[in-house]
Amino acid sequence: MLTWIRTGRVAAAGVLACAVLLVVQQAWFFGRWGGDELSSLVTDASYVPLAVVFTVLAARVALSKRQEVRTRRAWRVITVAFACQLAAHCAWFVQSHVLHVTGYPSVADYCFLLFSPFMFAGLLMLPGQHRRRQDRQKLALDALIVGAGGFIAIWYLLLGPILNAPGMSGWERTFTAALPIGDLLLVLAMSTAMLRRHQPDVPAPLRLLAGSIALTATADVSYSWIQLNGGFTGGSWPDLLWLAGCFLLVVAADQQYRRPHRPAPRHGNRNAVFVLPYVASVAAYLLLAAQASHLPLNPYGGMILGSAVLTLLVMARQLHALRDNRELAVTDGLTGLANRVLVTERLAQLSHQPIRAGRYTAVLLIDLDRFKPINDTFGHEAGDAVLVAAADAMRAVIREGDLAGRLGGDEFALVLRNLPSRDVAGAAAARLLNALRTPVIFGDQVLMIEASIGVAVHDDPDTSGDTLLQRADTALYAAKRAGRGRFEYYSDVMDTKAREAELRRAIADDELVVFFQPAVALDTGELRAVEALVRWNHPTRGLLGPAAFIDLAEETGAVVPLGAWVLRRACQEAADWRAALPGAEPLRLTVNLSPKQVAQADLVQTVEKILADTAFPPDRLTLEITESVILSPDQLTVDRLEALRDLGIQLAVDDFGTGYSALSYLRRLPVTVLKIDRSFVTGIADDPEARSVCEAVVHLGNAFRMNVVAEGIETAEQAAALIDMGCSVGQGFHFHRPLPPAEAAALVRDRFAAVV
Template structure:
C-alpha cells in the first residue's frame, strides 16, 4: 500500500513537472545555455519513471503471457529512451557538443525497432480472415497518408541535399522511415481495438503519435537550420515522455483492478483511415496552391468530392448492414448479438452506488401448444404481439431483444432504485396477458420473467444471465405468469450445497404419522415424514425443498438418511415399548432412488446397520415411478419383496393410472390420495369414486390405506366400504420421534 502511494505521488509529480515545463517553455525564460540544461534535464526523471512503471507491469503476477511479452519490449524501449535522454543531457547541456548524429541519436534511433514488436504484440480482439484483410488495408491507407506527409516534409528535401555526410543522411532519412513503421504499427493497434487495457493503449498510441511529430520536425530542422534545445520538437517529445508515464501507470491500475478484464468489442465505425485520407487531400490542396497548380484545382476538388461521396455511401451501407446484423427479422427487436453487446457494455462499467441496472429474461408459457395447434403463423403473430408489448413498457434507452424461439431479454439501465426493475417486470407480466387475435382465434399468452439485479456479486455479463435464468425457472416452478427476482437461495448449486450440508450437519428431522385400523383404531404403521430444521428459517415442510432435491439429485442422500434414521428410531421402539413390535414403518422412496443400480444393497445395508426387520418395512412409491417401469426397476422391486419388504403405491389415482402395472409389479399396498377422501361423507359421486378405488385394491388382494381422513364420518364411510386402514388428522398429526414413542407407549398393554 505504501508503494502504491509512492507511485501515485511520483505520477502526480510528473504532472507537476510537465506543467512547469510548459510554463518554462512558453515563457521563454533564461538564455540558451540555461534553457538547454533545464529542458534536457527535465526529460530524465520522466524517462526514469516511465521505465520503472513498465518494469512494474512486466513483474505483475497474473498478467497474460502475450501482454507480458509486449510490455517487456516496451520496457526495453523506455530504457533505451532513458539512456538516450541521459546521453543527450551530457552531450548537449554539459559538453555542448553539436555533432550530428550524436551518441544520443543512436539510442533514440534504437527506440523504434524495440518499440515496434511491443506495439504489435499487445492483445487485440479475435478477428476472422475478412476482418484481418480489412484492417490491413485500413492500416496501409494510414501508412500511405503518413508517407505522403513525410515525403513532402523530410524525405524529399533530404534527397535534394548535396554534400551531407553519410551518417547524417542515414539518420535524417532513417528517423522518418522508422517513424513511418511506427505509424503503421500504431494504425494496426488502433484499428484492432485492443480487448484489454483500452485507455492505456490509447495513451500509448497518442504518445507514439507525438513522438513521430517531434521526430519529423527534428529531422526537418536539423537539415535546414540545425537543431538546438528549446525548439518546438522538444514540446512534442516532452509530451510524449509524460504520456508514456501515464500509459504505464494506467495499464498497471487496469491489471490490478481486474487482471482478466476485457472490454466489449466495438462495432462502430473507425474513422482513422478516413481521417488519413482527409489529411492527404489537405496536403494535395496546399501543394496545389503553393505550386500554382490551380488549373488542376477543379480536378482535385472533384476527386475530393467523389471520394467523400464514396465514403458517405460506404458509411450508410455499413450502418444499414449493421442494423440488419443486430435486428431480429420477425419482431424488429434487438437480436442475440446486440443484446450480448449491450450487456457487455453495461458490465464493462464499474458498479456505482445509487446507479442500478437489471437484466430480465422472459420465457413465454405454453407457447409450443399454440404452434402445434394453430401453426407457425399463429406462433409468429404471438411473438410480434410480445414484441409490441415489450416496446410499450420499457423506457427509452433500455434494450429489448429476442434471444431465439420464445425467449426474450430486456436490459434496464440507469434505474433510480432496484424496485423500478420489479415494477417494470410486473407491468410486463400484465401486458403479456393481453390475448392475441389470430383470425377467428383468441390466443392466450403469458410469460414467466426472471429478474437479475446488477451488483458487486453479479457484475459479470455471464453471471447476470445465469441469475436471470435461474430466477425465470423459479417463476415457472412457482406457477408461471409471474416474475421472480434472483436471490442466492434460488441458485441451484448453492441450494444443492446447502441441502447436502444440512443432511450432513444433522439439520434434518423425521416426524411420524401413524396409520390406524379403521375397525378397532389400533396403530398398525407409522409413515416417516422428513422436515428441515433450518437454522434461520425454522422448521420447513417437505414442499419447500423436496421438489428441488429431486431436481438436483440431493434427494438420494436425503432419502438414505431418512430411511436409516427412521429404521433406527422405530427399531428402538420395537425393543423398548411393549407391543410396538407389531407397528410397521412406511418410508417414501424417491424416483431417483428407485433407478439406483445399488438400491437393494443400500437398503439391505441400512437394515443390517439398524437391526430393523425387513418384514416390518414398507417402501412407498409414487404412481409416476411405477406407471411404465423398465425391466431393471421391476427386478429391483421384486428383489426387495423377496427380502420381505412390502411395496406401496402412494397417492393412487392422481396420475395417469393404469391397471396393468398393478398386475406386473410386486405391489401389495394401495394408498388412496386425500383428494378422493374429501367430500365422501356428503357427496354421493365422491363416495362412488372412492368406493371404486377400494374395490379395485381388494380385487388385486392389496391392503388399502386412505390418506387425509379428517372427520369421524369420513372414517366410518371408508370402513363401510371395506377400506382397512386410515391415516389423517382425525387420528394423528405428524409427530416428532419422542412424541410418537410416547403415543405408542400410551397404547401399549399395561
C-alpha cells in the same frame, strides 16, 4: 528491483515522482532558468529516471502472472523496446554532457532507431478479439489507410526533402529516412492494435501507448526536420513532446499491471478508434492541398479539390452503410424490436453505471403462455402474428429511452431506465399483461394469449448485466409456477444457487426435523407403522413443509444427501423407541426414496451403513419409491431394488395411480406394498364413480398379492368405505397428523406400554 517495485505503493510513488519531474522540467523549460546550456542539461537528465521507471514497470508486467500469457509475451518485447529507449537516453546524456560528442548518427541515435522495430513487434503481439476473415480484411484496409495518410505526411515533411538534401552522405541520408519510417511503422502497428479491439473495448494502457507514440512520432519528425535545417540541440521544444511521451509510457506500464486478468467488456455504439482511417485521409488531403496551393487552379487545383470532395462523399456513404449494418445486426427481423445482441449490450452499459438514489433500472423478461399450441395448431404464420402483436403491445408500454427486445422464440425483454421507484416496474408489468390479453385476429381465428413476466431491479452496483437477466429469468419461472398470466419480482429466495447452498447448509447445521405420521389398522385403530416426513426449521421463515424445498432439492441434486439424512435420523429415532419399549418391535418405519437416490450406484451400501450405525432391523423398514421409478426401470435399478429386498427391506410404490403406471413392472419389481394416492380416496364416501375407481385399485393390489395402504383419509366414512373394499391399513388426518419427534415418541409409548 522488480521484487521491490511489485508493491503497489512503491510503483505509485514512482509514477508520482515521474509526474513531479515532468512538471519541474516543463517549468524549467518555459521559465528559461539558467540559460540554454543548463536547460539542455536538465532536460536531458530528466529522460533517464523516466526511462528507468517505465522499463522497470514494463518488466513487472512482462513477468506478472496476473496477466494472460499473450499479454506477457507482448510486453516482454515491449520491455526490450523500452530498454532501447533507456540506453538511448543514457547514451545521449553521456555523449552530450560528459564526452561532448556531436557526431551524427551517434550511439544514442542507433538505440532510438532500435526502439521502433521492437515496439512494432510488441504492439502487433498484443491480444485482440477473435474476428472473422472478412473483419480481418476490413481491419487491414483501415490500417493501411492510416499508414498511407501518414506516409503522405512524412513524405511531404521529411522523405522528399531528405532525398534532395545536399551535403549528406549516403549513410546519413539512409539513417535520417529510417527514423520517420520507423515512426510510420509504429503508427501502423498502433492503429492495427486499436482497430482490432471490439467497439470501445480499447483498454487504458493501449490508449496511453497510442498517445505516447503519437507524441514521440511528432517529436521524431520535428527532430529529423531540424536536423535537415541546421542541426538539433538538447533542450529544444521537441523535448517537451518526447518527455510527455515518456511519462505516458510510465503510466501505460503501471495501468497494464493494475488491469484485471479478464476485465469486464464495455459495449457501446460508437468508437472513436474507427474514425482513424477518415482522419488520416482528411489530413493527407489537407497536406496535398497545402503543397499544391501554388499550382494553377486549372487543371491541378480542380482535380485535387474534386478528388478530395469525392473521397469525402465516399466516406459519408460508408458511414451511412456502417450505421445501416449496425441497425440490421441489432434488430429482430420479424418484430422490429432490438435483438439479444443489443439487449445484452444495453444491460452491460447499465451495469457499469453508478446507481443513483431514487432512480432505478429494471429488466422485465416476458414469456408468452401457451404460445406453442398456437404454432402447432394454426401454423407459424399465426405464431408470427402473435409475436408482432406482442411487440406492438410492448412499444405501447415503454417510454422514450427504454428498450424493448426479442431474445428469441416467444421470449422478450424490456429494459426500463430511470424509474422513480421499484413499484413503477411492477406497474409497467401489469399494464403489459393487460395489453397482451387483447385478442389477436388471424384470418377467421381469434387467438387469445397471456404472458408471464419476471422483474429484476438493478440495485446492486456489483451485479452484471448477465446476472440481472438471469434474475429476471428466475422471477419469470416463479411467475409460471405460481399460475401464469402474472408477474413476479426477483428475490433472493428464488435464487436456485443461493437456495441450494442454503439447503445444503441446513442439512449440515441440523436445521431439518423428521416428523412421523402414523399408519393404523382401519378397523381397530391399532398403530402399525410410522412414515418419516421431513420439515425444515428455517431460522427466519419458520417451519417449512416439504413443498417449500423438495422440488429444489430434486432439481439441484441436494435431495441425495437430504434423503440419506432423513433415513438416518428416522432409523435412529425408531431404534430408540424399540430400545425403550420392547413391545414396539412390530412397529414398521416407512421412509421415502427419491428417484435420484434410487439412481445412485452406492444406494445399497448407504442403506446398509445407516442400518448398521443405528442398529435398526432391516425387516422393520419399508422404503417408498415413486411411480417414475417403476415406469421403465433399467437393469441396474432392478438390481439395486432386489438387493434391498434381499436385506429384508420391504419396498412400496407411493402415490400409485397418479402417473403412467406400467402394470407389467409391478410383477417384475420386488414391490410388496401399494400405497393408494389421496386423490383416489377423496369422494369415495358419496361419489359412486370415485368409489369404483378406488375399489379397482385396491383389488389390483390384492391381485398382485401386495399390502394395500390408503393415504389421505380424512373422515370416518372414507375409512369405512375402504374397509368394505378390502383395504386394511391407512393413514390421514382422520387418525393422526404428522407428529414432531417428541409427540411421536409419546404416542408410541402410549400404544405399546401395555404390551411391556
